[in-house]
Amino acid sequence: MPTEVRRLHRWSAPFIAAGTIRVLMLPIIGAVLASGGVLLSRLDLLSVLFVVPACVYAFITQRVYTYRFTEHELVVRDGLLTRNVRHVSYERIHNVALVRNPIHRMLGVATARVETAAGGKPEALLRVISLEAAEELRRYTLGEERTAASTDSAETTGEATPTLQIPDRELVRLGLISNRGFLVVATFLGAASQGQWWDQDWFTEQDWSGIFAGVQARAPGWVGWLFDSQTVVSKVFLGLAVLLLLLVVIRVLSMAWYLVRYRGFTLHQQGEDLRADYGLWPAVSSVIPAHRIQLVTISASLLHRWFRRASIDVETAGSTDSDSGLGAASGTASTRQWLAPIIEIERAHELVRKVLPEVALDGLEWKPIEARAARRIVNRIAIAVTPITLGIAALFTLAPIPVSGWQALWLPPVVLTTAWLAARQWVRRTGYSLSECAIYFRSGWIGRQVTAVRFVNMQTVSMNQSPFDHRKRMASVAVDTAGAGSTGHRIHIPFLDVAVAEGILSRLYEETRRTEFRW
Template identity: 35%
Template structure:
């Protein structure tokens, strides 16, 4: 790949073309919206105006895809990547190296068959790729990734292009570990839930009809076999066990598809992840772009002696949620994970040793909202269902116990350039970030908090996942909360 920047007095680097089969992959990506009409046309033989329009659309897309191959050019020079594209409307896009935060390589089965890869250039906070090459020869894609990585590092440091060093493997998951991940992380339930959501959106009460059919089948079998109540209860438990086993097997299959051959490496200040069974994905981002960490240890994690680590990065993960560095360490032994985290944080910042307890009445602050909701629900149900609804009050001792255990196992730490919060008893969570990576701090204090002398702090970082728990320090003694707020605010100025 002859894309080296030209020296002074030499001819500029020539423009590069995509792979000759790139038009085919562009066409396949565009044909997804026409898949259903084409299937109807091919397998049923029925033709309608919509089918004719679909065929015309396919023909137009074929011409556009071929034209894109002949008009798409890219060049790597001393300042960035220049992309030229367009048939009737010519587009020229220049992407500086300093703006490129992640270079990802995507390979489906078809990509691997032809020995090609799709390359995406992503920047901080972008909703779509800054540049997308569909597709390049595999060795060309790897060379492209290497050049971008080196030039981006040089642009960020404001120095000459650094000398490449051998990559250091931080974590490599064998198949046995990926299977453990599938057993721990119930991804199969998410797929089944998504399937039920699609059925619900399809109308005709398909979900209700499905459960009704299953119920009729089960009652019919029970009558045929003349089962008693005990036998029926045993059959129900057996079916539930089968469902749980099938969901776990589905979770293992999904984990193998997504994380088979997982490898985490560090090279020249960049983290690189490669994974996937059928579809291979390879992405990299500067380690300095990691904004926050979320360490998780559920009950199944502890049974297997494992933990998981997710990170928020200043790279547009919205480009492709499945192709991001968010699952930086899907599964690992606690000692191994501590070594990885300690290498990504300032010296002697992890593991945290000086944990501080929350306010003495933090348990009451956690219990009060749940108790109020329970009392309101009890009153509402008593009005419509009678005194039997008072049984709901039996939840109050459980809610109280939960609040007590939560407060007992929760703690925070601010020191060594790190702000951290841990919580949970059955499912344990650690959320932490470098203080220098914080973007905003928010003071929160309800009337209850003011009366009892406590306050909460919430912190924002770039690239935070809206579906993940926010980095916050809840229910601190007010004096300590004010001191932390003052220190963080001064750093943010």
């Protein structure tokens, strides 16, 4: 039964305008910088160039953008001069992401992104609709059985225990583990170095020695000694203290960042899908279609392991990064998203199994890669080390320093011994496993990652040989999946014996041959 034509919310225009201006931000900043800041004083010009067109566009869009639900598809009409009608079959839609920042919440609206497996841009971007309309959209697009499931869960949401809930202290821990703070600092410094808005004169005009003197006068004696004495020890102490302070600041920023972005992270089972709600700003509510997960990775850095934690991320076909409308618009968004930014190692396997029942990460029989791979890794490093050593030797000899060029010869043995030890550890902990319905690959020594891909999600399988591989009778095996990002851990098993690689290849082909790929 086709519904009537639906329009965007009456508060849409400002959101559309804001979105457009956000996209235009880069050109605006570019124009302001190019004009040497003169444009900043010509706000009238700026607004005529950017703001007015954005607003006109927003008003027109709000008027002409309509959508309606037919029996099988969502029909979106858009455009004033160039009219566009798009039919999106419900079957192909696999995510309806709602993005809400505080302003959205104040007005009780949401930006809805309708995503299909096609990837890149969302099939439809409804900016903005009311919450009831969003609920209706989800009900229609996510299909009959999923509708029933989601209404069911909607009724029982209060009682239903979420699949995963991340308390604040875990997010604090995550902040401690991760290096997000560096990013915050870098962003700040980048912004500071660009604009005139922070007054450098103020900074240089301050009486810094006076401030230091004041601090010294009030501080206990040993602090004074630190600043006064010119010994090496005090300088080292001072340096360490500054470093420590910096680290603490960065970690605190990390924690703050995670608390803002992932506050109240909850994962609900919703029919066959998962729904992740998180974040203070922006508040994100995103559906992760469990059957469209192509790949799952569990990662644990050294710090993660110290805290006995890991993180889980998944790649879903075609879905774009759910929390940034901008990324989706530019079509470069990653398809990776957190299933759990932080989770106890013991519970990680359990969660993966709950989401993908065929994927059982515990009790796997891991097969190693070739032990002689370590030698090849060291060889590679040796090739890199030779010119570096020669360079340093030349530098030491030529530079007016009392160090002989021969000192550089310490470098190769030290680097190569370390490399040898590290490579052996890496090779020992890198391996693969094949189960009834999935392939697993793990790698890494200090930071470890395990990736699993179900056979139904494999696309093509390939075996690759570099000239070196060829000489050593080795090969690597790679599995291609839909929606694979350019970064991130994936199934790429290096340093296999050719015969073993061929065996894996034919087994994997056999598996893809007899299974259908489902979107």
